Amino acid sequence: MPGEPWVLRDEWSVAAASNGTTQNKASMAYFAHLSDVHIIDEESPARAIHSPIAAESAWRPYDAYSTHMLDAAMRTINEFAEVHPHDFVLFSGDVTDTHLFIELRWFIDVVEGNPIDPDTGDDDNPMATGVVDPHDPYTPVGLSPQIPWYVCLGNHDAWVLGSLGASVVASPTCSSATPLVSHAVVPTCFAELPCPGGYCYPETPERCHVPMDDGYYTSSSIPPDPDRRYIDLEEFKTMVMQATVQGPSGHGFTMENLNDGTNYFSVD
Template sequence: MKEELKIGIILTCFFIAVIGGSLVLLQTGSPIGEYPINSTVYTTVERTIIPVPVPPGATVLLPHQVSDYSANGYGQWRFGEGLGYEKRLDLMPAEYSAGDVVPAARLLHFFVMTDIHITDKESPGQVIYYGYKWGMISGYSPVMLYSTQVLDAAVQTVNVLQEEKPFDFGIFLGDAINSGQYNELRWYIDVLDGKTIKPDSGEMDDPVSGPLNDYQDRFKAAGLNASIPWYQAIGNHDHFWMGLFPPDNYIKSTLTNNSILNMGNVLTSRLRIQSRGFYMGAVDGRTPYGDITGAGNVSDFPDGPPTVPADPDRRFLSRTEWISEFFRTSSGPAGHGFSQSDITTGFACYSFEPASDVPVKIIVLDDTMKDENMPDGSSNGLGSLDKERYAWLVHELDTGQAEGKLMIIAAHTPIGVELPETGLGSLMAWDKYAAVSDTDLVAKLHTYTNLLLWIAGHRHQNTITAFKSPDAAHPELGFWEVETASLREFPQQFRTFEIVRNSDNTVSIFATNVDPSVSDGSPAAMSRSYAIAAHQIFNLTTDPLPSGSYNAELVKQLSPEMQVKLQNYGTPAGRQR
């Protein structure tokens, strides 16, 4: 072989891509390049992300005018000061004084991510028209382009934090995917497993020629550090179409075929998913900014429904099929909390004890609605428990209490935030047909002295609620609820939790928001800009101001029995992040 030909072959097999100032080597036939994050990782205790207001007089944009965002001042941010921990004594007796109380021993350290909404943006079964024309950010915003890359950046951020202070486990609180599709769930699991991701469906697209320079390019996910076990809860988007309804045959066939969905407003029409009148549209994956195609009134398309390339991997997953995919993973533990029997029954509740040397029990609760439709035909996106799951929860709590274990309930939907009498018509309220009402559930939880926390997602916001004891003489009956924001919408954060025993034998829970670390110019950085721009265009409220972040030290009174027991547990407490 001539020397020139040898050189030519070598040159065609190797490419150099510059990503955020880092060089990534791409070799044909070998794993494709990665999107590295910044090597230094900060939590919001050290610095925050502050959106920069859109300049006065700037052109008012529509959400799909993505190419005009930057020029008009949308989606800009700056770094702000760190956010300290607000010391919350809501559950403690009125006469309690923290005084010289200090952390004495660390009991548990874990992270939570939720509402990631991995999205097949090119699917003909999305509801892009809802955001494009009707002002629903959950229907469309350009963050849909980068959902896999944002998860990858968040996982890399966890891996760096793991080196500084190891996690006992991580848990994902549902809405892993957006539309209930098989390819969405495989992207999600494969990112966590560190596989090569092709975030493209239908025909292979490359909007910007070359590797690692657009939202459709294949990339090698970093994968979660193998020493961290991760667990999964189910959310309404994981087993309902768009998180709202069991799909009928029309929706199921639309997902895998090429004609774009014809649908009306399922939230207002009495026909719900039987309503028609608008083609919902899809993202054109051939375009650099993810232009919307095939959206509009049916009358605007006299030649028939608009089409996109079909893909059989868009098939809708039943609840049991969704559970079974968590056994097709290279990370641990097997099933990520689910058992083999759950594949048959679809029962998505389980419990585990993350540390053999600490008496803490995690109760993972499926508090989404059952797969059947609501009796009145309305949305299935509410929180709910049937008799079987409520009985299971009570049994788990009774057992944990009897065994002298502190308990944390991990569920997708929060409780007590919008009671039915005040939340009518809201997708955040508790189901009025549930076997146990929201009010009665809270009352039951108030009977367990060892319940520390209810952790949840669903509402895409960072909120902490104190459920005070109904008996002032027994403050240990109070518990905390901590909600964590979504990785999809601004502020695109996850949380870490550190539980420590204090010197006065109370317990403190340090809840910390974390922004995924991003490299300049990376897809995750672009997603942050788009998330802020969408927040501005849809005129959403940032709460708490100015960053949407909230860090707190949550103090909990222990029963006399647990005060004595915990004196023998934990490792010396170190610096709080």
Template structure:
């Protein structure tokens, strides 16, 4: 160790060891050392992070210090000097849980938010503007550690909130570029719960008392009128891919799709804005978490205050087949590729998984972990699991069989990165898939066990939890380990996306650098700011103050800006 330079020691141990000093000193020192290891941290959370101001009332955000790099050696110990040796293999961006939302739809259950916080969010009317601001941010960045332009962007599901045709149209326009009119129903006015005058919701344009104003939410008289005005998204300047999430498949991401009576609610003129019985609301909320068929029964019989709204055929729910068709429509190609991952084999809408080339020597696998039977959590059909196994075998010169025996093959080695909506711990929904009732369903543990057999699997990137969390999955040997990278949503605070860079350290190890980014919007905006950046700023600020905001979604330092080291498999 005496022969190592100070920089080599810091490179080997990372910024985490510096945190033993007083918090402010350790942070500043760690940030300085982190900056030395980057090419450019500008525009990322390595440079600055939105920081809440105050602890009570309606809190504002201000620019705070960035988050330093944390080196994680869970799978293998890093060696010094690797910054000077590393070669970039790929750099890309993960978006996840955009939840592009028609906040005025009759087919929503906002009235359940006291029991299921995600049923309604006070910021949701501004989601399209927030998503466009995230696109602007991504377009302005490169990999902070490699300096590489991004090879692609991938959105890991729940791209829409309630699988409405108009939500899908907005999502595709935001990512491809164009004008978005974030309004349905009456073209001249807002018809959602936030001008209902119900105490259940924040009524920003009305002095009526409500449960949000009781917690300090202010009046914003022009907010709803500004929220439905047209704006232009620049569109991504890199190729992008998409995977399917439970909210892209079913009503509120929970009820099974294709129930005619529920589908008719979407394009109808009656919107329930409250509940007649607290007990009935609690019962429906409970069923949404445990029993999709019971939830359908309760929803169809639910009663509460009803508002007449303007019918809109664009609210029609899309099917998985229509989801693929929209992505493959030439009008939605944008920066490419055609279909954004979905090819002719996916056209029927049942098998929504695919593989694609990430970069030379690196391949991606887009998975489908949504269970068409309903409920929020997912699983995987046995056919898809076997297809993944075949795909990994085809790109592996050696792997381990299910009994742990090493198998040598003749195929050239390829590194694999997998993408899905659900996480390894949220794939326990083994209800039979109504589109293939006889096919067994496989859980997250089965997928982890499969991936641990292949040393050239380096990462599994996913969403669904709305939480920043990075997990090391150790294998029977050091080379069989891989990293699971889970990123917070872009609807709930802290509204992150993640840059991921894969490098070869030329010492028998690989590094995955993960860097969180925020949308390109000021941390503070005037309440009457009608500009697109101003509305995106309010979107983030309101999400901070949501009554159901979960601070745990932020994750900890080991889930933020990291270097994840693993053994190079060949």
């Protein structure tokens, strides 16, 4: 059976611009799009790097460097904008990993270029002199003040692990986690490739994994921190609207969003 006929949609005259039949070629917009930034407080006991419902891939070797990675992205966008000014930057959801206050605070501070201390609890994991410690305080470059940015809500900005209610996981402000979802886990590194139950874990990264078998991980308690608390959608929108180093006002959100509880917006 034949399918539906092709219908040419060229309201923006893309075809004419590409084949050279138009003399008025112009770019409609220059912008940068970042999705799933996932700023992470990797020390939070509410993370599911080991649980019956999450895979070992919930642990990633670069977790502690999430703010540094975002700062590097801001530097890159600034350099592109020097060549051609950007109209805006769009963050299309999941700027936080577990909708924690400190994760959103770090996200805003990196984008705005505010001094940041990407550590929670005590400074209990110092690294040797000369080694870049991801938990050391620093001042990010931040996005150029001339570039406006917008942010949309993602599932990780609203739910624990992007899908769960806070009542079923460990409190992120405590010093240890419940066995239901997560433990404060130190990934185990193996000299030889581990093959528990006949399944061999991949050799990268560096043979450090958090396997599902309880015999292959170690747990520890961590210093509690009240800044690890969960935030609701109203506080998320309020914090974003209070960011003023770059425009526009509210970064997409308005008082209407706060008053009626909506989380969407449109921009002309």
